Amino acid sequence: MDNVIIFADGSSRGNPGPGGWGAIVSVGGKVIELGAGSKHTTNNKMELSGALNALKEVGNKKEIILNTDSSYVINGMTKWIFGWQKNGWRNSMKDEVANRDLWEELIKVSEGKKIKWNYVAGHSDIPGNERCDEIATSFADGKKIDLYNGKLSQYSIDLTKTKGIAKAGKKKSKSGMAYSYLSLVNGVFKIDKTWGECEKRVKGKKGAKYQKSLSEIEEKEIMKKWGVK
Numbered sequence: 001m002d003n004v005i006i007f008a009d010g011s012s013r014g015n016p017g018p019g020g021w022g023a024i025v026s027v028g029g030k031v032i033e034l035g036a037g038s039k040h041t042t043n044n045k046m047e048l049s050g051a052l053n054a055l056k057e058v059g060n061k062k063e064i065i066l067n068t069d070s071s072y073v074i075n076g077m078t079k080w081i082f083g084w085q086k087n088g089w090r091n092s093m094k095d096e097v098a099n100r101d102l103w104e105e106l107i108k109v110s111e112g113k114k115i116k117w118n119y120v121a122g123h124s125d126i127p128g129n130e131r132c133d134e135i136a137t138s139f140a141d142g143k144k145i146d147l148y149n150g151k152l153s154q155y156s157i158d159l160t161k162t163k164g165i166a167k168a169g170k171k172k173s174k175s176g177m178a179y180s181y182l183s184l185v186n187g188v189f190k191i192d193k194t195w196g197e198c199e200k201r202v203k204g205k206k207g208a209k210y211q212k213s214l215s216e217i218e219e220k221e222i223m224k225k226w227g228v229k
Contacts, residue, residue: 002130005159006054006063007120007128008073010046011136015225018055020139021046022132023054024157027061031155032145033131037139043225046100046136047073064115067162069122069129071221073106078117081107119217121222127157182222184209191219 005026013222020037036052038046047070056062062131068074081103084090089097097103120129148155180191181198185208192198195212202208209226213219223229 003079003224004058005128006049006051006058006064006066007127008068009122009132009136009156010043010048010050010055010070011133011140012041012043012046012184013140015227016040016042018140018142019052021053021140021171022135022139023050023057024159025054025057026152026155026159027058029152030150031152031157031159032057033135033140033145035135035145037142038178040084043203044070044072045099045221046140048099050132050136052102052106052109055106055113055115058113060112062113064113065118066115066117067118067120067126068222069120069220071119071217074117074119076103077106077110077115085214121220123229128159131157135199178181178212179215180213180219182211182213182219182226184226184228187224189226197213209218 006023008021008023009020010019018037018039019033019041022035023033025032030043034057036049038052047068048169051066051068051070051073054066057062083092084097084103089100091097120126122129122133135147146221153193179194180193181195183190183198183202185205186202190201192201203208211222213222
């Protein structure tokens with residue numbers, strides 16, 4: 001546990017709706033839990049806020065392992081930001097990038113640091129992630145929660161239990177091909193393997209949601225965004 005270890009998570013009740021973020025920072029034999037809430041926010045804003053505030057806490061420490069169940073945060077920091085910056089903060093659809101202010105802050109606090117961005121499958125019994133989820137949802141719900149600040153040796157959460165981290169994304173589609181098609185129609189969620197199947201389900205259905213995923217990680221992230229367990 002010589003490296004800086006971070007777990008971060010975000011949650012919103014509705015998208016937008018009341019939300020919260022939570023983080024655990026372990027450095028130099030000490031642990032600090034962080035968290036805050038917002039009355040009107042989005043899940044992605046809270047995910048970004050968790051990672052951002054955790055990185056602010058570590059100061060000038062250089063080597064960091066950051067664990068999150070948000071592929072939005074990971075893909076943004078390891079892939080998308082380069083194109084966004086090059087294109088004047090426009091995405092592939094030529095639209096303005098959402099949450100630009102938070103992305104720019106996250107880029108700034110990441111400068112000069114060697115950060116390993118690890119994906120954690122949500123609700124997979126990894127104690128650090130489960131605790132961050134508890135903190136985030138407590139703030140989202142306006143519930144009181146005590147945040148730890150003290151010695152690592154006295155911390156009740158086992159941050160060494162990381163089995164399953166970064167493994168959920170092993171099953172990937174071939175480049176550019178869909179891994180799955182997700183749909184939500186009248187509150188009923190379904191995963192299809194072909195667009196034809198998904199199209200039949202959503203075509204002509206008012207308010208239907210549907211989205212293509214390119215990997216198991218992205219599939220789980222879409223489910224989380226839609227509030228599907």
